[in-house]
Every structure is written in C-alpha cells, then in structure tokens.
Amino acid sequence: MIQDITPELAKSFGLKSAKGALIADVVKGSPADKAGLLRGDVILRFDGKEIENSHKLSQLAAATPPNTQVKIDLLRNGEEKTFSFEVGTMPEGKQKSVAPEEKSDWGMNVQELTPQLAQQLGLEPGTSGVVITGVENGSSAADAGLRPGDLITEVNRQSIKNMNDYQQALQKVKKGENLLLLVRRAAGSFYTVLTPSSGDQG
Numbered sequence: 001m002i003q004d005i006t007p008e009l010a011k012s013f014g015l016k017s018a019k020g021a022l023i024a025d026v027v028k029g030s031p032a033d034k035a036g037l038l039r040g041d042v043i044l045r046f047d048g049k050e051i052e053n054s055h056k057l058s059q060l061a062a063a064t065p066p067n068t069q070v071k072i073d074l075l076r077n078g079e080e081k082t083f084s085f086e087v088g089t090m091p092e093g094k095q096k097s098v099a100p101e102e103k104s105d106w107g108m109n110v111q112e113l114t115p116q117l118a119q120q121l122g123l124e125p126g127t128s129g130v131v132i133t134g135v136e137n138g139s140s141a142a143d144a145g146l147r148p149g150d151l152i153t154e155v156n157r158q159s160i161k162n163m164n165d166y167q168q169a170l171q172k173v174k175k176g177e178n179l180l181l182l183v184r185r186a187a188g189s190f191y192t193v194l195t196p197s198s199g200d201q202g
Contacts, residue, residue, distance in 0.1 A: 001025035008193035012180040021057040025189040045073035107139025128161040129153040140194040154182035
C-alpha cells in the first residue's frame with residue numbers, strides 16, 4: 001500500500017523534496033514483502049525511472065508484465081538502497097493507495113487496545129496499538145480525517161504497543177514539532193502528519 005509524500009511527510013522522513021512514493025503497508029507474502037521492502041521506505045526509482053508520486057509508481061507497476069525482475073531504488077532511514085523485485089499480480093481489493101490530507105493541531109482521546117475492543121474492531125488477536133475513542137472538532141486530528149476506531153501503531157516512527165508507549169512518544173515531541181502517525185483503519189495502514197496550531201507554537 002503506497003501513498004503520496006506531502007511536504008509535511010517529507011520533513012518528518014528527512015527528505016529533501018516531496019518526491020517519491022511512501023510505503024504505508026506491506027502485505028505478508030507479497031512480492032514487496034519477499035523483496036525485503038519495509039513500511040516507511042520511500043521509493044525513488046522503479047526500473048530506473050524517477051517516481052514523482054504514488055500514481056506514477058502504480059502506472060509503471062501496472063505496465064510491467066508479471067514475473068518481470070525490476071530494480072527499485074529507495075530511501076530507508078536516510079540511506080539509499082537498491083532492491084531487485086519480481087513484479088507480481090496485485091490481489092483483488094489490495095490495489096489502492098491512500099491520499100494524505102492537510103492537518104493543523106492534534107486533539108484526540110485514545111485508549112489501550114483491549115482484547116474485547118480488538119474483537120469489536122475486527123482486529124486479529126495479538127494486534128497492538130492505541131485506539132482513538134474521540135476526536136475534537138477543529139483539531140488537527142479532525143482535519144486529518146482521523147476518527148474513533150482508528151488504531152495508532154506508530155508515533156514519529158516509534159512502535160506503539162500500549163498507552164505507556166504512546167505517552168512516552170508524545171513526551172518526546174518538542175513544542176512546535178509535527179507528529180507523524182501510522183494509523184491502521186480496516187485492512188490497511190496510512191501515514192499522516194499532525195501539525196500544531198499556530199497558537200500552540202508559542
């Protein structure tokens with residue numbers, strides 16, 4: 001699952017420009033998984049062709065015959081890497097990209113993911129994270145389209161297993177800094193950046 005890189009995401013991932021396609025999720029057993037691609041990787045080139053955005057990557061991948069070997073250049077933790085990749089066929093229902101939205105100050109209530117809550121949300125046993133239970137009107141979370149039932153699994157690239165992890169990650173955010181979240185909704189995940197409101201940048 002891929003998404004475009006907004007200027008906010010580019011800043012959060014330490015990119016010089018908002019070019020490339022960000023991997024928001026990797027399906028287990030897929031060609032991407034077998035090639036060693038990871039969530040958070042930024043694809044820069046596909047078979048030598050520059051990737052401007054997720055749409056360009058989807059077009060190139062769709063135009064490549066299945067079982068063709070291609071090279072992918074990507075950025076992982078600020079370091080450029082090259083992978084060989086065998087193009088497969090996308091399973092039905094998996095071929096979608098998520099569009100990030102603009103945001104402004106976070107305002108959301110979260111709670112521990114209990115086994116009962118995981119069952120209600122249709123999450124498999126062993127899933128970890130914190131669940132959004134409420135979103136304040138006019139907040140950055142609301143502007144980002146976050147909603148109750150969304151599961152936060154990372155804050156600023158730090159894995160979130162429980163409320164303790166979440167609170168510790170928030171304490172590390174300095175005044176005026178953005179918040180990079182990895183959010184799981186239904187069967188997919190997407191990255192989103194929350195920006196503090198001008199009133200909070202003090």
